[in-house]
Amino acid sequence: MELLFDYRMSIGFDGMASRHAFTLRFVPMDTLRQRIGRCVWAVDPSAPLSSSVDSEGNTVLSGTVQRPHSRFSACVSGEVSTVSADSDSPVPEHSADPLDAMMYRHFTPKTEPGPVIRFIAGGLDGRSVETAMDAMHAVHDSIRYVKGSTSPQTTAEEAVSAGEGVCQDYAQAMASVCILAGLPARYVVGYTVGEGESHAWTEVLVDGMWYGFDPTADRTVGSSHIKVSHGRDFDDCRINRGVFVGAAISGQTVNVTVTEARP
Amino acid sequence: MDDLFKQTETVNSLLARYGVKFGIYKDGVFREQLFPFDPIPRVISKEEFSVLEKGLAQRVDALNCFLADIYGEKRIVKDGVVPEEFVFASSGYLRQCEGIVPPEGVHSHISGIDLVQAKDGSWYVLEDNLRVPSGASYPLIARDLTRMSSPDTFRHNAVVDNRDYADLLKAVMDHVNTGGINVVLTPGRYNAAYFEHSYLAERTGSVLVTGQDLTVEDDVVYYTDYQGSKVKVGAVYRRISDEYLDPLEFEEESLIGVPHIMSAYRAGNVALINAPGNGIADDKGIYYFVPKMIRYYLNEEPILSNAPTYLPFYEEDRRYVLENFDRLVIKDVAEAGGYGVVFGSKLFPEDKASLIALIEEEPRRFIAQEVIDFRDMDILEDGERVPRKADLRAFVLTGGKTVVWKSGLTRFSRNPDSFIVNSSQGGGFKDTWVLSR
The missing domain is CATH 2.60.40.2250 (Immunoglobulin-like)
Known part of the structure; x- marks a missing residue:
């Protein structure tokens, strides 16, 4: 597109x-x-x-x-x-750098899990693209989109505990859940079709490839997403x-x- | 030497007059206190110092290799020598420094290595300080004053002159300088070590600056002098910590830093002394791995020993720590300056239980060490010699090669029951004499 x-x-x-x-x-x-x-x-x-x-x-x-x-x-x-993705299957975003698996499996103060993140990750099985899909659905279902309900300082655990947030909270929570489940993950900033603010989503590393997932919209990253930057959390991508x-x-x-x- | 002892009062009052002070914050209030000087020097023989010298240079070389590796290839992690949890999850690891090769490849230019001597005479390294180690100016100025007040003492003892510190420091600055002037960047007059910043700037012929005196244009750092003319800066001996260095990359609230200085550094246009990101190598958790680093990078056996250390992170060590809790000292890896250090035997039962629970919950956060039976050093108190715990901070400088300053800061605890010698905890200091024959 x-x-x-x-x-x-x-x-x-x-x-x-x-x-x-x-x-x-x-x-x-x-x-x-x-x-x-x-x-x-x-x-x-x-x-x-x-x-x-x-x-x-x-x-x-x-x-x-x-x-x-x-x-x-x-x-x-x-x-x-952007490449057209007509199904709901994820599209590879990058082939992973050899060090990525090591670099993106550690928590930051923003993604440090607490009991609620642990509970969500506890329901996941395996280390496949499907696991990441499940994580995306679970995070989507755990947070209600409420504009202005969180701040840039809000951590992933705080957002899922409160059950409210915006795209950055969904993205950090999904990164945290995936890392806990054994899948390296990172935070992404970008733009999407429409008019509004910038967007954020999550990339997950599976079998040497990075795939994008949009837990706010509960769908994979496809032809309507424009990726700008990535990092471990919100702070790396301001x-x-x-x-x-x-x-x-x-x-x-x-x-x-x-x-x-x-x- | 008795003559020297008689001059103690004179020396201390001169130190006070010259503003050799130490600032501390307590309960939110800034106070400056004198750092009391004790006239009985620590004396290290030529032979003993030559062993220390080799061991310290070896250790600092390995630590520099480690820093280059961590922010580069990460071989030591890939090879499983240092677990990645101790690196990438540490607050000392700065992602912003990833991939940066500093000028001349030096990360730790000035390393403050803290040692203690056991009763049997053997030396142990207690801590590496590779970020902004302070304290070299105290023995330096004390030597100056004692030489003046008691010249005979130095006529009769073959003490290596330690007043070359500024020359060594200047040589390091010049070696890594990318073209331009040398500056000492201070947070300002309310910093604990402000006296030292101004003293070292003067002695190395550098300009003493605050963040506001520096600007970055097109990835080049400039100093604006009183006449408003701009001069390029090639090396910054910065005495502000990493998190305040550049508000656009670290703490945004920092008012003492220099916006865009990291960008200039990344572009290779300025040397930062010491390099940012060094906190990953002097973390109390990483300390355990330093002897392994020496073998890994240098293929040598460590000359200096660590204090026997256990990492609760490892199952076996955790069991040992819990079983021997009362004779160990437990350190929180995130704390510095003598804070977060507890002796297992001195805890009340409820505090002990909660610390043990914390260790089990967050084993990565703690290390445990055997209590070393320090060799006490005499200090003069009201004219009497009394024994006190003391350590030695050796200063190791790395430019073209690594050299050890033939002196050091000997700190002692004034409290007879305390093992903690940090100046922020109210200790005093001594001169450190290295004999020339």
């Missing part, structure tokens, strides 16, 4: 911010499932951006706006072609980080649009 995507983020300050240093992890990556075509980005106020690759393999743009500004915005847009002096953030808006390209 040919997709057009557009991500825009805008931060308003309650005064004049300056010496504003930031990083952006919002440029989609090439995978077995998706190819990036045209891709452009910009920040306002404008600043030179340097591009590098972090330890996870994600593209990071870094820059600093020195002069005082009351608003900061960043956008990225482009075209992505789209925007920034520090500045002179003002506080008064508001932030994010708008992502993904549509199917018309031929």
